Every structure is written in structure tokens, then in C-alpha cells.
Amino acid sequence: MIFTEFRFILFFILVFSIYWKLPNKTWKKLWLLICSYIFYGIWDWRFLSLIIGSTFVDYMTGLKIYDSNTQIAKKAWLTLSLSINLGILGFFKYYNFFVDSLVHLFDTTGLSFNSININIILPAGISFYTLQTLSYSLDIYFGKLTPQKNFLNLACFVAFFPQLLAGPIVRASDFLPQLTAIQKFRNVNVKACLVLFIVGFFKKACISDNLAPFVDNYFSAVDSYTALSGWLATMSYAVQIYCDFSGYSDMAIACAGLLGYNLCVNFDAPYFSSSITEFWRRWHISLSNWLRDYLYIPLGGNRDGTIATYRNLIITMLIGGLWHGAAWRFxxxxxxxxxxxxCHKEWSQLWNKKSLINQTSKIWGVGITFYWVCFTWIFFRANSFIDALSVAKAYVLFQSPGSQQLEPRLWLILVGLAALHWVSARMSWTQIIEKLPNQVFAIGYGYTVAVVMLLMSTGYAPFIYFQF
Structure with missing residues (x-):
């Protein structure tokens, strides 16, 4: 069940209608938890045990970390929490990857290694809710958070269905206080939430899903297409994955908002970034902040000199890449x-010394950053490392043995989408729409929904980040 399916709309209407009729916050939270477990169980009910088990582990270890009198005891309970959560994630997501890599290493050295591969199904959303539970235990350990004695609150935090499968990655310190506050429907900005939901729906169902067949055709036979098609497919994928993932985030934030909960913004026009550093402040913001706070800074951040800073950056991004997928191309x-x-840190120091940063250099920076980000998407999307190298050759050297071409009109579509994105990023549509009379808003929203239904793809396409 994905957000663009009709059955999800019916599911959410049922959740929403009953939620705001319940008499108190305890009943509301219990209803949310039941609905969240149903939502996740539709994917595969067997994996509900993982979410429930992870919640119990962190509930108990969180209390033990907080109550322990010695640093050794605190660290022991934290280690238990991290080991169980990372162990579950490692088994389901990385077992076969590491086994296959070990076999390949032994083969290259001329040695034999008998491996056991297991047909493992990756539980949906496990990478996302694992990071959430890890942050809960780590925040308690570092004294930034007191543990929850109310198990229902923690269970709702872990399983909250709008962002369960693909984020935004929510911090316990941001979400748990909302669970204890009194939720009132009059505080919900209904118009803003409805607009955000249809925007996310449009990104996913009308843009991402319609681009997907063109991108899939190219990456299924990369050597059959021209180099120009390689450029077109790579840029199309950049748009596809942005609209797919940011569309999910928009709809998740909107659904949470309609239930009275605020989730963090996850995207901020990242392709208009003038540097790679700025890109990571605008792309998947919740993950970027998580990696910064729980990996980069604990590694030492920028406290120990230039070389150590660069080492910490590389390690953080390597782990961030591996988090996305169990393959060397990630x-x-x-x-x-x-x-x-x-490179950007070094370049910034040089330009700052010369005081040459101006509007022109920022425009060039946007182009260079987008070119590089698209180049890296090749390794993210390709079906194999060999295919990635072939696409990279076409993208960088403009060389490809193929003669087939992707639909040329895609160029016009991409230009049009870029213009639309530029306008929408610079205008506060929400504030304008909020001022409309309710009747005008309802009529306009109805027409918008009708147009979106006409433009949406007819094929089923799960969200890209569900596989991570």
C-alpha cells in the first residue's frame, strides 16, 4: 500500500475520521499504533515482529542506560541496543553482500571459500526506523533525552505510519513531546496539508512514474543507446528520484500534519545548490543531519585538524553510501x-582568501554541482558496476557504441519541469492558497485533483527508497 494508491486514500480517511473523534490522547495514540501496525503488516505481517521487538529492546535499554550509575554500565547497555538493532539490519540487508564480497576476495587470491547464501527478504523501511531507534538510545546515553516510561509513546514514535517506510527520519526529541501534548483539530492547517499532499502526489505519480519507463529502458541496455541518450537518461533519473523521494516526504509530512503532528522538512530545492556542501544541506535533510550528529561529530568532526576532518567526511559518506544499498556501487x-x-572545502578556502565569490560564480556552481550529482547518480541507478562504467563513459567522454535514442521530447519535458521547479521554489504558494475562501479552495482543489488523475501514470511503481 503506497500513498498514491486509492486504497491508501480510503485507509487514511478512516484513520483520520476516527482519530479526531476519540475522547483523549491515550485513545488517539492507541488508534495510531494499531493503524501503523496494520499499515506495515499489509506489506508482510511477519516483519511486524522486528518493529515490535526493536521497540521493546530500546524501551528496556533506554531505561537501563538512564538508571545506570557508572559509565561502564551505560556503555554496556548502549552496546546491547546498538548490537541488536545493527545486527538485525546487518543480517537482513548486508549478509549476502558481505558473503559474496568475501567469496570474490578469496577467488582473486586463488583460495577457495564455501559460502552459504540465504534468500533474504529485505523488510520495508528497516533502514529508516533503525536509525530512529538508534538515535533514541544514543540521545539518552549522551544525556540529551530522558527515556520514555510510557511504552505506548515509544511504540508510536517507532511505528508512526506516515514516515515509517521512507522517512523523514524523525528524532525522538522532536516527536515524543508531540505525543504528550494535547492535539486539537483547530490547530491543524488543513489547506496547507492538502496542498502539500497533492504536490507530493503530482511529483510521484505524474512526474517520477512517467519518467520511469524511459529511464528503465536505457539502464536495461546501456550499450545499445547513444551517448546523448546517456545524458538524457541520467538527467531524467535525477529528476525521477528527486520527485519520487521528495514526493513521498511531502505526502508523509502532509498526512502527519492532518493528524496534528509536525515532521521536519526533508528537501529544499537541492538541484539549485551552488556547491556539493549546500546540496547535502538541501537533499534528504533528515539523513544528512543524522549522519552529521551521530557519525561525523562522534568521529571527531572538524576538531582535530584538516586531515582528520577530511577523513571523517570520507568515512561518513562511505557509510552513508552503504546505508543506501548493499552493493559496491553505492x-x-x-x-x-x-x-x-x-574538494569543495579546499576550493572554498582558496576562493574565500581571494574574495572572488559573486553571483556569477554561484551560477557556475549550480551547473557544476548538478553535473557532478548527476554523474554520481549513475552508480546509484545502474544495474551493475560494469553498466555504471559504460554510462559514465558516455556521460563524461560522450562515447557509446549504441545507436538507439531515447524519446527526444524528454529534453523539452525536463526543461519545462526545471522552469516549473524554479518558479515554485521562489513563490510561497501555500500562503497565497491559505487566504482563499473555503469554497474557492475546494473548487480549485477538485479541479487540480482531476488534472492530476489525468496526468498520472497507469502503471504500478513503488517508491524508489522502499528498497533501501
């Missing part, structure tokens, strides 16, 4: 972004 993707961040 590690390469992370490494490329880490190298780019290091």
Missing part, C-alpha cells in the same frame, strides 16, 4: 560525494 556513490565535499 559505496562508490558515497565515496564520490565524500571526495567532492573534501
Amino acid at each position: 559505496v562508490v556513490w558515497g565515496a564520490l560525494h565524500g571526495i567532492a565535499l573534501v
Whole structure:
């Protein structure tokens, strides 16, 4: 069940209608938890045990960390929490990857290694809710948060269905206080939430899903297409994954808002970034902040000199790449972004010394940043490392053995979408729409929904980030 399916709309209407009729916050939270478990169980009810088990582990270890009198005891309970959560994630997501890599390493050295591969199904959303539960235990350990004694609150935090499968990655310190506050429907900005939901729906169902067949056709036979088609497919994928992921985030934030909860903004026009550093402040913001606070800073951040800072950046991005997928091409993707961040820091110091940063250089920066980000997307999207190298050759050297071409009108579509994105990023549509009379808003919204229904793809396309 994905947000663009009709059955989700019916599901959410039922959740919404009953939620605001319940007499107190305890009943509301219990209803949310039941609905969240139903929502997740529709994917595969067997994996509900993982979410419930992870919640119990962090509930108990959180209390133990807080109540322990010695640092050794606190660290022991934290280690238990991290080991169980990361162990579950590692088994389901990385077991076969590491086994296959070990086999390949032994083969290259001429040694034999008998491996056991297991047909493992990756539980939906496990990468996202694992980071949430880790942040809960870590914040308690570092004294930034007191543990929840109310198990229902923690369970709602872990399983909250709008952002359960693909974020935004929510911090316990941001979400738990909302669970204890009294929710009133009059405080809900209904118009803003409805607008945000239809915007996200449009991004996913009308843009991302309609671009997907063109991108899939190219990446299924990369050597059959011209180099120009390689450029077109790569840029189309950049648009596809942005609209797919930011569309999900928009709809998740909107659904949470209609239930009285505020989730963090996850995207801020990232392709208009003038540097790779700015890109990571605008792309998947909740993950960027998580990696900064729980990985980069604990590694030392920028406290120990230039070399250590660059080392910490590279390590953080390598792990960030591996978090996205169990394949070496994701590690390469992370490494490329880490190298780019290091290069930008060096470049920024040079330009700052010369005081040459101006509007023109920022425009060039947007173009260069977008070119590099698209280049890295090649390794993210390709079906294999060999395919990625072929696409990279077409993208960088403009060389490809193929003669087939993707639909040329895609260029016009991409230009039109870029213009639309530029306008929407610079105008506060929400504030304008909020001022409309309710009747005018309802009529306009109805027409918008009708247009979106006409433009949406007819094929089923799950969200890209569900596989991570």
C-alpha cells in the first residue's frame, strides 16, 4: 500500500475520521499504533515482529542506560541496543553482500571459500526506523533525552505510519513531546496539508512514474543507446528520484500534519545548490543531519585538524553510501560525494582568501554541482558496476557504441519541469492558497485533483527508497 494508491486514500480517511473523534490522547495514540501496525503488516505481517521487538529492546535499554550509575554500565547497555538493532539490519540487508564480497576476495587470491547464501527478504523501511531507534538510545546515553516510561509513546514514535517506510527520519526529541501534548483539530492547517499532499502526489505519480519507463529502458541496455541518450537518461533519473523521494516526504509530512503532528522538512530545492556542501544541506535533510550528529561529530568532526576532518567526511559518506544499498556501487556513490565535499572545502578556502565569490560564480556552481550529482547518480541507478562504467563513459567522454535514442521530447519535458521547479521554489504558494475562501479552495482543489488523475501514470511503481 503506497500513498498514491486509492486504497491508501480510503485507509487514511478512516484513520483520520476516527482519530479526531476519540475522547483523549491515550485513545488517539492507541488508534495510531494499531493503524501503523496494520499499515506495515499489509506489506508482510511477519516483519511486524522486528518493529515490535526493536521497540521493546530500546524501551528496556533506554531505561537501563538512564538508571545506570557508572559509565561502564551505560556503555554496556548502549552496546546491547546498538548490537541488536545493527545486527538485525546487518543480517537482513548486508549478509549476502558481505558473503559474496568475501567469496570474490578469496577467488582473486586463488583460495577457495564455501559460502552459504540465504534468500533474504529485505523488510520495508528497516533502514529508516533503525536509525530512529538508534538515535533514541544514543540521545539518552549522551544525556540529551530522558527515556520514555510510557511504552505506548515509544511504540508510536517507532511505528508512526506516515514516515515509517521512507522517512523523514524523525528524532525522538522532536516527536515524543508531540505525543504528550494535547492535539486539537483547530490547530491543524488543513489547506496547507492538502496542498502539500497533492504536490507530493503530482511529483510521484505524474512526474517520477512517467519518467520511469524511459529511464528503465536505457539502464536495461546501456550499450545499445547513444551517448546523448546517456545524458538524457541520467538527467531524467535525477529528476525521477528527486520527485519520487521528495514526493513521498511531502505526502508523509502532509498526512502527519492532518493528524496534528509536525515532521521536519526533508528537501529544499537541492538541484539549485551552488556547491556539493549546500546540496547535502538541501537533499534528504533528515539523513544528512543524522549522519552529521551521530557519525561525523562522534568521529571527531572538524576538531582535530584538516586531515582528520577530511577523513571523517570520507568515512561518513562511505557509510552513508552503504546505508543506501548493499552493493559496491553505492559505496562508490558515497565515496564520490565524500571526495567532492573534501574538494569543495579546499576550493572554498582558496576562493574565500581571494574574495572572488559573486553571483556569477554561484551560477557556475549550480551547473557544476548538478553535473557532478548527476554523474554520481549513475552508480546509484545502474544495474551493475560494469553498466555504471559504460554510462559514465558516455556521460563524461560522450562515447557509446549504441545507436538507439531515447524519446527526444524528454529534453523539452525536463526543461519545462526545471522552469516549473524554479518558479515554485521562489513563490510561497501555500500562503497565497491559505487566504482563499473555503469554497474557492475546494473548487480549485477538485479541479487540480482531476488534472492530476489525468496526468498520472497507469502503471504500478513503488517508491524508489522502499528498497533501501
